[in-house]
Amino acid sequence: MTDAPTALTIVDAVIIPMADGSDWFRGWMTVGADGRITGLGEGEPPRGGGSTGSGGSGAAGRVLDVHGAFVAPGFVSAHSHLFTSGMRGMTPGEPLYGWVGEQSTFISAADADDVYWFTLHGCLDFLGNGVTSAYNFTDSRVVGKYDAVTDTREIFAIRPEEYLLRQIDAARDAGLRTMNAIRLDSEFQPAEEAFEVFARAVDHVKQTVPAPLDLGASVFGAVQWSATSQLAHDEVRAMDAHGIGNQAHFLETSEALDQQREKFRWYEEAGAIRPGFLFGHFVHPDAEMSRIAAEKGAGMVWQPTSNGRLGSGVADIPRYRELGLPIGVGLDDQSCTDVSDPFQNVRIGVYTQRAVHQDAGILSPREMLRMHTLGSAEALGVDERIGSLEVGKFADFLVVDPTAPDTGPVWDVHAHYAFAMSLRNLKQVYVGGQLVSQNGRSVHPLAAEASRELHARVRAVAARAASRSTSRLAW
Structure with a gap:
């Protein structure tokens, strides 16, 4: 007390x-x-x-x-991309890589002020819908596009550090409790420079975010899109240097599955898979990968609505529970849940598990609610404060x-x-x-301004990105 x-x-x-x-x-x-x-x-x-x-x-x-x-309790989204609030309905019939390609093309034309307002709007949207804490993958400074077929990435530019830091500022200004995930871009700039940028971003969180709102920093795991195994070792170095965890998008889709499974080994060999390491999505691991993750103390974060929207598949939650993996639940992007509705996320989660397993008792309402509140807090290691x-x-x-x-x-x-x-x-x-x-x-004093800024800036960014994009705004 x-x-x-x-x-x-x-x-x-x-x-x-x-x-x-x-x-x-x-x-x-x-x-x-x-x-x-x-x-x-x-x-x-x-x-x-x-x-x-x-x-x-x-x-x-x-x-x-x-x-x-x-x-x-307020819902906890253990996997979120809050800069995507102006991209709902984008690529309505594409799977993961087609969808993310269009999203990446659009956001490549945004600057630091744009992403601030996009993120602020996304945070206020979460709060208005009952999500009071979130793990947020900040958008990378690297402007590029990943090709899953060739396992290559086309790089357009690297944005200034301000682009990253303004996303942290936006979550703070919104009043959303946030764990800020930062990507280590050591593949695209000199490694030591990348580590310095990462360290400055972690320090920015500590220095500028009030302690009650700061759920910590995390590594934005990016080995899924990496060309070499070195990034896995670099991420472990960042984890150890700052005493933080890591959440990696992994095995979300059945596209390029053999390639994704090989990169799981990169993380294993680098020593990344341990308590505090989370697999985001983890829809398509084989039995051995699931066993290794559980034995080494890693967890996973499940996005039921997003996985359904993109046709990615259904994670084997009963199996992960049997293995003892910590399980969090996230709302992912506004651009792949469209409505950031945790109540809908709960229902889709329970109903898809019951349908796939043909067992109405496979997951109870209380168990699902726990995963989207206390379970998510436990997966993120912040359950002493929230959940x-x-x-x-x-x-x-x-x-x-x-x-x-x-x-x-x-x-x-x-x-x-x-x-x-x-x-x-x-x-x-x-x-x-x-x-x-x-x-x-929202009763936030910036709510009306955030809405106006979002609409105006999305139009301006879309116009700048038009030469590389196939998507068009309807109005």
């Missing part, structure tokens, strides 16, 4: 803590002035708002009466009303929350006990 005075008391709530060993209950929760949970329990709050051990009744600080609505509603953790929570619109009687709380709730029922989003979105509208 923290010593901060109570600033907010939530009452008459159906609280879904998502903490292991605890079930839902109807009661109260208190938040301290430091933005952390100070107490929660059944029934009426104790007088003065203290812990469950306090006597009496009453509420301290500002009172939020939710009139029987669900109060649950569940527990005393001492940040008060990042959602108010979700099953009566507006009415969804009928509640037979099972976790099933109703996972299956019957949607963005239309999401009434309020709080980060650290502070309201950030109400009825689907």
Whole structure:
């Protein structure tokens, strides 16, 4: 329990803590002035708002009466690309490499100011939809295009460091708790220079992002697109130098599968596969790769909506759970989920697993909700701060009303929350006990400006990229 005075008391709530060993209950929760949970329990709050051990009744600080609505932890997206908020609907019928090629062509014409506003809009979109923490792959400074058939990359230019740093600034300015993933571009510039740029970006996070919003830095694993195994060794060097983890896009698609599987060995031989290393997607490993990943303590992050949108396949989540892999869940790009909807992500995840395995009991609603909250926090190594509603953790929570619109009687709380709730029922989003979105509208002072900037800048960037792109804006 923290010593901060109570600033907010939530009452008459159906609280879904998502903490292991605890079930839902109807009661109260208190938040301290430091933005952390100070107490929660059944029934009426104790007088003065203290812990469950306090006597009496009453509420301290500002009172939020939710009139029987669900109060649950904010969703954690353990795999996100937040600069893509202006690219929804792009290449609607392409698989991974065709889609990413068009996206790369478009973003190649963006500058540091453009990517700031793109990222800010993406972060506010996440917050408005109930995602309060995210692992964000910053867009690389390298401007280029990867060809999966030939396993080569065409490089157009390398942008200034400001392009990278402004993405970090945008997540900070949005108020989204973020783990910033930074790509080590040692293939495209002198290695020592690449390490210096990487170190300056990590330091920028530490120096400019307030500690409560900073979930740390990470290596943006890029061996999947590398021409040699040296990059795997370089990434391990960066991990060791900064004491950070790594998340690598890997085995997402069945395209060029033998080539991807060979590059798994590069990571293994370099010593990268260990606790703190995550495989993003991990849809198509063979049995040996899954076993190695589990034995060495690595984890994976699952993107159900994205994998369906791009036709990438369905990850074998029951197998990974049997092996003991930590499993996080992400919303990936706005450009391959289109709507950054964690409720939809939960449903698609459960339903696709049940359909593929022809087993309605293969994955329960509570298990899926855990993976998209506490499980994602565990995979990222930040579960002591976020992911569940527990005393001492940040008060990042959602108010979700099953009566507006009415969804009928509640037979099972976790099933109703996972299956019957949607963005239309999401009434309020709080980060650290502070309201950030109400009825689907951001209360951030830059929200309207971010929308205007996004629309104007996407048009301008698209015009600059038109000579290399086949996509066209409709309006």
